[in-house]
Amino acid sequence: MKKIFMYMFAFVAAISSMTSCDDWTDTEIKNPADLTHSNKTEAYYQQLREYKKTDHQVAFGWFGNWTGTGLSLENSLAGLPDSVDFVSIWGNWRNLSIEQKADLQFVQQVKGTRALMCFIVQSVGDQLTPEGTDAATFWGTGDEAIAKYANAICDSIDKYGYDGFDWDYEPNYGHRGDISGVPAAEKVFAETMAKRIGPKSGTNKLFVIDGEPQSVNKELGPCFNYFIVQAYSCWGAGDLDSRLSSTISNFDGVLSAEEVAKKYIVTENFENFAKAGGVKFTDRRGNTMQSLEGMARWTPMVDGKYVDKAGCGTYHMEYEYNVSGFGTTYPYLRKAIQIQNPSVK
Template sequence: MKKIFYFLFVMLIAMNLHSCDDWTEMETKNFEPEPLSEEYYAALREYKKSDHPLAFGWFGSWSPQGAASLYYSLKSIPDSVDIVSIWGSYGSLTQFQKDDLKYVQEVLGTRVTFTLFSHNMANLPGNFENIPENIPKAAKAIADSIHKYGYDGIDFDHECTSKDLLYKEENMTALLKEMRKLLGPDKLIIVDGFVELISEEGWKYADYAVSQAYGASSATRLKQRFDWIKEHIGPERYIVTENFESWAANGGVTFRDPERGEMPSLLGMAYWNPAEGRKGGLGTFHMEYEFSNNYKYLRQAIQIMNPAKK
């Protein structure tokens, strides 16, 4: 096992240090990354099964057809990313998308979910009346989509208001409970957004809390966010994310670290851990906006959290 991890980390170093002109522009030609050895992919999959801080991201530019640029493919994402959540259309997949999804799952070991707004029934699959009694039906419709297309789970974007059906703790708890019952223990259930609104019981059914810590400029800001929910989940289930729809070019806002000085906030998030223990990981919103820079900051953040062994 040590040899496998050594090989993997050496390869990851090579990938991070290597630059290629084809990856610095959104090319007009269609191309694929050069395949690596089977030993590399086997080691990569073993690495993703190990206990380590996760790399997460929302991908919002998935093309239904073989596009001119790898920008629109899940294959553009760094191999060492653990979880990707599709932002946008997740159903009626074309053959191109099915093949793309299968490749990153089976070859790279990447888990792929899709994002739904958990406000009201109108945001969930099925044309159900917006009443609590229909929560089990909506959960079944979500689970059916996950199984139909081969996704690894669901990501609920929980940014509702007090007027929304699923704002009430008991209703969102019921949805999470139904989802876990239908998906079993091996599929992912992620909640992002207003994670502090999820009840203690609700967190028994969900795997990760993804904090939209957008624009966090210090460890104090990150600590405040974790403090909101630390009574319900441990730090290893807490993932912090930055908004690359706004700040991909610079790796986030300016983050002030008392020991290391100023740096891009995504790197500050990579170094930061709660006092209670190691965090679950980090991620970026619209991760693909960093494609033209070869995912420079996300790669650096992954290396900070999981440094390659020389």
């Protein structure tokens, strides 16, 4: 651990020497103080961390190809825009290298960015059953096995120092198992998780669900901080309105429409569309723009009145690190953050 922290502080020192570079130029901070300068002092980072504790529309993404190394920061969490609130690690979330540990600790401790474990939970033991071992033999069966597995996920969060878990839930897209798509099993799984993470736990760790929140056991709505929707190739506000409506209907009687909207994060597929900022999107007034911008501008309507959404984000956000024609990294995500939370000069 001593070596890890030594590496981390060396990493911070190296980054600090680069603060005049475009990699670290942020213009999207919403804060009474001017946080748009490139001289990133401790006072700047303190205000950045305080900003992330406020009630605002969040910026999110699934971060893949993570190494924490390289000549650029493309594969490092440290290279993300400062105002990104939280990310889900997509892929190599385990067996972290010294560089990954240092990178993770830097964004958590200095920038206040939270990072979640993320994978598809279809059946008991997914991602955690030892290689070559039969899942039923290792975990057992029934509710006891589900609870044991849920606690093992939470133990892994603690082991690696993550800030919570993103449950990739897609039973109607080829990922139905003995948990996913089985309401009684989902209830045991999520309620066990909710004792240790999420809004019911009192731990300040996040428990989010992505994919199909409109299909999950409705009783579980209060267990989650956010409902993250894969609104890929989103064509317009009507698409987002319809998706939200189905999720509101799913949780009817458990969460109000406003509560569902307040947890609702919409995302675009930047594995395919990072270099264009999404696809053509049409808002309610007929204006056209690219879809990530449209998601940032979209405001949900409930019973004829506008209500707050949780935020927006991208899948494989790291693919936007460099976009031809722009003088900064993550140009579309930065614009989306600015739209959702205009800087206070």
